[in-house]
Amino acid sequence: MHRTGVPPSRFTFSSVLNACARLPAILEGKQVHKRLIQSGLLPNNKIVETTLLDMYAKCGFLDDARKLYDEMGEKNSVTWVAMIAGYGKCGDVKEARSVFDCVRETEDASCWAAMVACYAQNGCAKEAIDMYMEMRAREVKISDVAIVGALSACTQLGDAELATTLAADVGRLCRGRGVFVWNALIHMHAKCGSLDLARKEFNAMKERDVITYSTMITALADHGQSQEALSMFQQMQNEGLRPNEVTFISILNACSHGGLVKEGCESFELMTSVFGIRPLAEHVTCMVDLLGRAGQLERAYNLVMENVELANDPGIWGAFHAACRLHGDVEMGEMAARKLGEMDPEDPGNQVVLASGYASNSDWQAAEKVRKMISGKGTKRSPGCSWISG
DNA sequence: ATAGGGTTAG
Structure with missing residues (x-):
């Protein structure tokens, strides 16, 4: 930005800082901070200081933001809000409140x-x-x-x-x-x-946006109207809005709730092939749930293996394990249980799963007793509800 | 011409 020999203006600095905040890119942000001091634009420039403070806050460097804040002298509402929001984004409600x-x-x-x-x-x-x-x-x-x-x-x-x-x-x-x-x-x-x-x-x-539609798709699915959720998805595309990864979580969830296997698989394909969205663990979990509940355990397993970079996600294996239990596939169930145990041995839910996972085919009922003992609960389970949390 | 705060899944 200084090839031309013209020194960067405070406007240039500000827009670069905003870019650093958005990315976020703390190393570049710190470079800009240094150059602001070198070029004499800092200190004593409230707007530039606030932009800098906000950059630190958005990058999660609240201590650096706080230092600027403390040294700033006179503050205004922009400064305060940047600090409150910064603490809020990193979950520090107490510090946000103390600024407030x-x-x-x-x-x-x-x-x-x-x-x-x-x-x-x-x-x-x-x-x-x-x-x-x-x-x-x-x-x-x-x-x-x-x-x-x-x-x-x-x-x-x-x-x-x-x-x-x-x-x-x-x-x-x-x-x-x-x-x-x-x-x-x-x-x-x-x-x-x-x-x-x-x-x-x-x-x-x-004027509706992607979030409007994603929200409505989830709302319809939650109220048992999976077909309407799919029409909503179509309407959204007809309006020229591009679905994002959250939209696809909503739509796959709707298919899963409604048992719409074909539509779910088509949507997953649409997401990866047409929209070029890489599946997140949430997408695969929905698909495993959908296929697993329909009894297509092998297809579910293959899908997990096709997305092997996500194979350490407990949610995916939890859904797979639930499907194995639902359809009484002991061997696959044991395998899923071991995976869960390896991923997070401390998790009490996984310990329960493991207890049943150790059972051999003939020992399935004994394992059931162990499981009941550990959980201290009955075995009632409603369709579509994981027995681990139930 | 330059600064701040928000909504969707799980």
Whole structure:
């Protein structure tokens, strides 16, 4: 960038820092930091300092971000939010909260929103809702970010009553709502039990994106409407939207729920051949589940072997093992049990699996007793539900 | 012209 002899401007530095943050690429980011100091643009340039801080935070180097933050003197809401979000992304809710506590007296709406989002992203649904309610009580401005955090928290809680309240808030407070709000709203309705409301919001949208469709596909599958999920997938492609790896997890999951073996295999093929998406462990797990439940254990096994780079994934072997049990294939089941035991011997679920895996063909019933003893539970299992977790 | 926060699977 300095071939021309013209020294890079602060704008050039900023866009390079943004690229480092997005990748993320900490080594390059640190290089830029050095050159900023060499070229005299630092210190005493708040915007450049904040960009740098955000780069460190997005790369997960919160200590470096914190150092800049502490040395910065006067802060503003952009700095605070970058710190809160940075701590939130690496799961440090406590530190995020301590930054928030330093500024909460200013009633800065973006800090409140960032904190609600941080709670929601880290599974602290209750705290997110409490904070959102406090925002309402104190009449802090509710932005799209704040409401999305609250919707996501409610989704985690599956609280239908709260869902009604929040949906009304969306109508009241977010008139020019963006696609993030729509998507979070649809997801909340679906998980809180109302596929109808999810559908209604979906139909009212004028601009949908990949996430909108992925969310609806999962919603339909969860409510037992696998065929509709497949139509949704088709509609999405007709709209010219490109499915991503999460969309395919949704669609394979829908096929698995509905026992749609042919459609599932076609979708998997479409994903790898047409869209060039390399299968993740989640995709293979769905396929093993789908084929395994249909009794096609050998096909399931072959699929795992075709994706042997994922063969250390416990989820895949767990699904395979469950299928072996469902169809009484003792030999394959033992093999899967050994794999699980090798992968994570400490896992109590795997110890249970291993106990049954040690059994010889004639000893299957004895193994069943051992297993019952260890788990301390009965053997009731519902179709489609792994006996390990059940 | 340069800075921040969010939604999908599991």
